[in-house]
Amino acid sequence: MSNVDYTTLKKGGFMRQKQKDNFSLRLQVVGGTLTAENLAKIAEVAEKYGEGYVHLTSRQGVEIPFIKLKDIDEVKAELAEGGCRPGVCGPRVRTVTACQGNRICPSGNIDTSELAQELDQRYFGRELPHKFKFGVTGCSNNCLKAEENDVGIKGALKVEWKEDACIGCGVCVKACRKEAVTFTDGRIHVDYDRCNDCGRCVKSCPADAWETQPAYIVSFGGTFGNNISAGFAPLPPISGKEQLYRVTDAAIQFFDDYADPGERFRFTIERVGKEKFIEAMKEAYDE
Amino acid sequence: MSDYTVDDTVDITDVVCPVTFVKAKAALEELDDGQILAVVMNDGEPVQNVPRSIKEEGHQILKLNENDNGTYTLIVRKTGE
Numbered sequence: 001m002s003n004v005d006y007t008t009l010k011k012g013g014f015m016r017q018k019q020k021d022n023f024s025l026r027l028q029v030v031g032g033t034l035t036a037e038n039l040a041k042i043a044e045v046a047e048k049y050g051e052g053y054v055h056l057t058s059r060q061g062v063e064i065p066f067i068k069l070k071d072i073d074e075v076k077a078e079l080a081e082g083g084c085r086p087g088v089c090g091p092r093v094r095t096v097t098a099c100q101g102n103r104i105c106p107s108g109n110i111d112t113s114e115l116a117q118e119l120d121q122r123y124f125g126r127e128l129p130h131k132f133k134f135g136v137t138g139c140s141n142n143c144l145k146a147e148e149n150d151v152g153i154k155g156a157l158k159v160e161w162k163e164d165a166c167i168g169c170g171v172c173v174k175a176c177r178k179e180a181v182t183f184t185d186g187r188i189h190v191d192y193d194r195c196n197d198c199g200r201c202v203k204s205c206p207a208d209a210w211e212t213q214p215a216y217i218v219s220f221g222g223t224f225g226n227n228i229s230a231g232f233a234p235l236p237p238i239s240g241k242e243q244l245y246r247v248t249d250a251a252i253q254f255f256d257d258y259a260d261p262g263e264r265f266r267f268t269i270e271r272v273g274k275e276k277f278i279e280a281m282k283e284a285y286d287e
Numbered sequence: 288m289s290d291y292t293v294d295d296t297v298d299i300t301d302v303v304c305p306v307t308f309v310k311a312k313a314a315l316e317e318l319d320d321g322q323i324l325a326v327v328m329n330d331g332e333p334v335q336n337v338p339r340s341i342k343e344e345g346h347q348i349l350k351l352n353e354n355d356n357g358t359y360t361l362i363v364r365k366t367g368e
Contacts (some may be wrong), residue, residue: 106343170351174334174359204339206348 011125013086014072017065024055024065025075026087028124031098031116031136032060041082049075059133060097061087091261093123093132093252101138101155108138109199110155110214122245123252129259129268132252133222140198147230150265151251152219153244156237157199157212161188165209175204197237216244220251220281221266229266234278235285243285250284291349291362294322299337300329300358307333308340311363315346320367323349327360334359 006016013026027042034042042062046054051066067075076086087095096119099105101112115136123134137144138155146152166188173181173188180194181201188209190201197217202210215237222231238244251265254277259268269277297314299307311326318324326341328334334351338361342348347364354360 106339167349169348170353171338171348171361174330174351175339177335200335200339204342206338206342 007090009072010089011092012076013088014067015063015089019066021069022065023067023069023072024063025050025067026057026089027062027064027079028085028087028095029061030096030120030124031113032100033113034062035083037082038084041079041084044082045075045078048078057095059095061095088125091128091130093126093128093134096120096124096134096136097144097149098136099138099144101136105138107141107203108155109157110136110138110216112136112138112144112155115153118241119248123248126252128252128256129261130264132255132265134248140196146217147219147222147232148224149222149231150220150255151248152222152231153248154217154219154233156197156215156217157202158197158215158237158239159190159195159199159202160211161190162209162211163187165207167207167209169206171204171206172201175200213239215239218244218247218251220277221264221269223264223266227264227266231266235281238285246284246287247281250280254280291323291364293325293362294318296325296327298327299333300327304332304336307337311337311341312344315341315344315363315365318365320365322365324363324365325360326363327354327358330357330359334361337361 014023017024046052046064049067049071050064055063096116098112098116101110102108103113119134133149134151135144135146135149136153137146146154168186170183173183178194178196180191182189202212217233217237219231219233223229255265255268258272297311299310302310315324328337338348341363346366349362349364352360
């Protein structure tokens with residue numbers, strides 16, 4: 001017991017508790033989704049090795065408290081049988097969070113679950129100078145609070161009015177929260193300077209009179225711990241996964257290249273220079 | 288848009304979300320397929336959300352009319368399963 005490597009344990013999601021030789025075991029959860037099989041196994045392990053309860057973390061994670069040091073290997077093996085893996089803590093890419101997105105939610109503009117899975121496969125656990133969080137939200141209602149994250153992704157919809165299909169009901173004019181849609185002389189006009197790509201006009205339309213294209217609004221440098229500031233989104237909406245991953249790759253690489261150990265993304269950007277950072281993101285966006 | 292004859296009217300200006308939609312939905316239940324309901328609602332949250340909720344229930348929205356007193360009247364054709 002004397003030469004326990006806490007760093008390795010922590011990397012594997014074992015959070016040291018106040019109580020000696022007890023760990024709160026963090027599990028890997030992607031986009032807030034667990035299967036019934038996962039849950040049954042988690043319940044079983046919590047009963048058998050913990051104290052019969054779990055803690056839901058602020059970022060959609062599950063922790064099983066009071067796992068004993070001596071049981072760690074057994075616990076890992078049993079969880080694996082139920083398709084569960086330990087999560088991570090420390091200076092690396094953390095749990096990718098997501099709302100339910102357009103598979104479930106009428107407001108969703110993008111498939112957040114799929115995106116969370118892809119981001120997880122691409123980045124989860126990657127070693128970095130400090131913790132790094134991704135969050136994916138399906139629309140501008142922002143239930144998942146994208147801007148809290150080092151990189152936040154928000155689903156958007158580029159819209160264009162289809163005159164042929166329009167029945168002139170006027171519902172979209174009222175559905176718009178930005179007063180970007182007007183209806184005069186039988187024609188809909190969209191003021192794209194006001195439009196925030198939220199897609200409410202489309203969702204409200206009874207006649208499917210809109211051409212739409214899903215898009216991603218990416219924010220950078222959110223942090224909501226000891227320091228609080230919302231991420232900022234300097235790029236126009238992104239179309240397509242390829243462009244999206246170019247930008248997220250560039251963002252995480254910027255952090256890897258320039259961050260001091262223990263420095264969150266926000267402060268790296270500020271120290272190195274916001275202009276320089278934005279320039280790097282624009283380059284990835286345009287490439 | 289085309290002509291329509293209103294079969295029934297429901298006023299939801301006296302309730303707030305989410306009862307606005309519930310009241311409109313209850314009124315639609317009373318109608319037969321193809322009949323027309325006029326739903327009178329307030330500006331703001333109700334007019335932003337109720338038409339969309341009714342659409343998502345599968346009914347057909349025909350028109351949204353602005354009234355002189357600042358309320359709106361949504362014309363809906365009941366569409367059954």
